[in-house]
Structure formats: C-alpha cells, structure tokens
Amino acid sequence: MGIYEELERKNLIAQVTNKEKIKDLLNNKKITFYVGFEPTASSLHVGHFVQLLIISRLQKAGHIPIILFGGGTGLIGDPSGKTDMRKILTQEEINHNISCFKKQAEKFVDFSESKAIMLNNFNWLSNLNYIDFLREIGVCFSVNRMLSAGCYKLRLEKGLSFFELNYMIIQSYDFLVLNNNYNCILELGGNDQWSNIIGGVELVRKKNNKEVFGMTFELLTNSEGVKMGKTEKGAIWLDPNKTPIYKFYQYWRNIQDTDVIKCLKTLTLLNLETINTYSKLSGKDLNKVKDILAFEITKLVHGEKEAKKARESSQHIFNGNKIEINNENLTFKINLDNNINIIDLLLKINLSNSKGEARRLVEQGGISIDDKKITDINFIFHKNEFRKDFIIRKGKKIHKKVILK
Numbered sequence: 001m002g003i004y005e006e007l008e009r010k011n012l013i014a015q016v017t018n019k020e021k022i023k024d025l026l027n028n029k030k031i032t033f034y035v036g037f038e039p040t041a042s043s044l045h046v047g048h049f050v051q052l053l054i055i056s057r058l059q060k061a062g063h064i065p066i067i068l069f070g071g072g073t074g075l076i077g078d079p080s081g082k083t084d085m086r087k088i089l090t091q092e093e094i095n096h097n098i099s100c101f102k103k104q105a106e107k108f109v110d111f112s113e114s115k116a117i118m119l120n121n122f123n124w125l126s127n128l129n130y131i132d133f134l135r136e137i138g139v140c141f142s143v144n145r146m147l148s149a150g151c152y153k154l155r156l157e158k159g160l161s162f163f164e165l166n167y168m169i170i171q172s173y174d175f176l177v178l179n180n181n182y183n184c185i186l187e188l189g190g191n192d193q194w195s196n197i198i199g200g201v202e203l204v205r206k207k208n209n210k211e212v213f214g215m216t217f218e219l220l221t222n223s224e225g226v227k228m229g230k231t232e233k234g235a236i237w238l239d240p241n242k243t244p245i246y247k248f249y250q251y252w253r254n255i256q257d258t259d260v261i262k263c264l265k266t267l268t269l270l271n272l273e274t275i276n277t278y279s280k281l282s283g284k285d286l287n288k289v290k291d292i293l294a295f296e297i298t299k300l301v302h303g304e305k306e307a308k309k310a311r312e313s314s315q316h317i318f319n320g321n322k323i324e325i326n327n328e329n330l331t332f333k334i335n336l337d338n339n340i341n342i343i344d345l346l347l348k349i350n351l352s353n354s355k356g357e358a359r360r361l362v363e364q365g366g367i368s369i370d371d372k373k374i375t376d377i378n379f380i381f382h383k384n385e386f387r388k389d390f391i392i393r394k395g396k397k398i399h400k401k402v403i404l405k
Helices: 003-009 019-028 046-060 092-105 130-136 143-147 150-158 162-182 193-209 244-255 257-267 271-276 286-302 304-320 342-348 353-361
Strands: 015-016 032-037 064-068 117-120 184-190 213-217 331-334 366-367 371-375 389-394 398-404
Touching: 003 046, 015 257, 019 184, 032 046, 032 162, 032 331, 046 064, 046 257, 046 286, 064 092, 064 162, 064 213, 092 117, 143 162, 162 184, 162 193, 162 371, 184 193, 193 213, 193 353, 244 286, 244 304, 257 271, 257 286, 271 286, 304 342, 342 353
Parallel strands: 032 064, 032 184, 064 117, 184 213, 331 398
Antiparallel strands: 015 213, 366 371, 366 389, 389 398
C-alpha cells in the first residue's frame, strides 16, 4: 500500500487538484511539498498536530517537506473561517511565535541532512515593491472569483477589508516563490485552505507554465461537525505550559465514543488493522480504547515518560484511588483556619464560578470528596475529619487535589 492509499484509508484526504497525478507522485516519485503555518500564537495546537503527522508520514515515504512560517502573511492574518478580522500582531510577537513553532516542529519533522527545509515568507514578502507586485501578480487574479471563494464567505457577512483581501494573493505568491527556488510542486493544508491553495496552483500555471498540485486534509471535527481541540478555556495546545500534560491526556480520554476511531486514524501512528479491531468495540470496552488513544497522542506530543505518568494518574482517578497530582492547575493548597461550607469550598478551589452553580452541582449529586458524595448544600467541611490532602470530584471527569496547609 502506497502512502497516498494510507492517507486515503485513514480518511485524511479532503480534496485534491488531480488525484491520479498526486497519487503517482506520492507513491512513486520523490518530490518537495510545503505546508504553511501562521504564527498567530506562541504554540501550535492539535489542529496543527494533524498536519505535522501527515508531514512526518510523507517525509518517511521519501519526500522533502518545506515548513513555511508566515512571518509576512502573519502581519495580515488569514481570514479563512473567521467572522471577524484577526488581531493584528506586531513583528516582535510574530518572531517570538515563530521561534516557539520551530522548536515544536522539530519534534515531528527530521531537519537533518537536508531532509526538510524551514523558511519564513517574511524574507521575500518584506522586500516587495507594491506597484511591481500589482503589475506582475495582482493582474493574475479575478476579484469576482476571489469573493466567491469559501475562505472569504464568513468575512463577507460582516465586511471584508481590502487588507484581508490581499491574503489569498500573497499566499499564492508563496507557492510561486517556492516553485521557482526549491522546485516545490505540491501544497498541503487544512480543507479551509482550499481556495488559497487553488490560487497558488493557478498562479504557478500562469507565470511558469507548469502544473503544480494542491491537496487538503479533513479538519479535526467531532461526529457533529464541530471543531475538536477546544475547551471552555480555549484551544488544546502542544505547549505543556499552555495546556498541562495531564489536561491534554484527559481531553482525549474523555472524548465522545463516536469520535474515538476517527481520532485513532487521524492523530496516532497505529496501523489500520489494529484500529479496525478497536472499531468493533462499544460501551465499557471502548473506555480501554480511549485510554490507548490518549496515551498514543500524549506519547507523540510529550514523550513516552510523560504519557505514562498521565496514564497512571488517570487510572488512579478512574479507579477511585488517592493519588499525587503534581500539576499546578489540578492542585490547590489552601489555608483553613476554620471549617468551611461546601459551597464556599467549591468556589475557593475554582470548581465553580458562582454560588448558584455550586448549589446545583451539590443538589444534583455532582460533587464528591474522596469517596463520599456530598448532596447537602449546607454541608460543613470539617478539616479535621479529612486527610491533609484529598480529591474533590466534579462529576466523573473533573477532579482537583486539595492540600491543607
């Protein structure tokens, strides 16, 4: 089975410009391809992780990846899929974000011995002459066609600035530069980048009279079509300082049953035969598969040692054991001079945002201290009746360790 079939069987491929030619190139040739990353934050998130794994797979199949950081395009901001204009970042912020991205990308892509290339499009975009660029590149684009592109759809509803309209042209120009300088013939990206990728394919054809190709991958969504990798507090980041490793592990451990097999295909390196055996399981048996999923993803992102630690903590919690959670976001050290009402305790350790919410949690049986369920909103926590460290559970999936000082 060739690499193209592997991606296809894992349901990763969304759209291609020329299936038969791309299949032949990936299965039988050695080519240079590129993926762009916009430095909008100081860490990559799980959506980027999908693309990093695909880059790694293609590299292992013998192809040469170009990781292109948008130091130039990031000064504009990609309008794709956005209802509002992105926050305009400073050059300093972008440079900092790129330095963070580089460290993370190096964990998944082998940059030794010219096996991969890392570039920043600021190096060529910052030197463009506006008039010359319009005459040479802008003339190749139809505004009517651009406005019909999916990447601008949501922005048109609230108002698309001329500033953002330039994004497609500049991203397309990147492909032209990479084709000229590195013989890059394939651009990859998430399916929300399809219009931008097509723009680059057509620009290279018009300017260089060459056929180049584009391929997009399915976005990381759940069974309801909603993007995964988000929580109430924001994205699931690859940087453990932004998303602690245990929290990262638990996110995958707690996903919906209907999303487990898709995530195994998309976010792990397990073979299809193994995944297919898991697809036959359901109910409680699927909990074991969720644990495998969480472990495999955490191992890829944070290393096997950290994955084992996260798994051990998770298993202890699910088994109702008392454990040490060495994580500042899950551990609360508090001083209690007097006894405290359960409602005030929940607020104190940030398990509830308001007294009303705390009351509902208690009344509905959603709060336990160690193995004791608390259902009385007037329950008084007598500190001498509990250990110096204990676990408070909110439902089945959220828990905090409290240490009395």
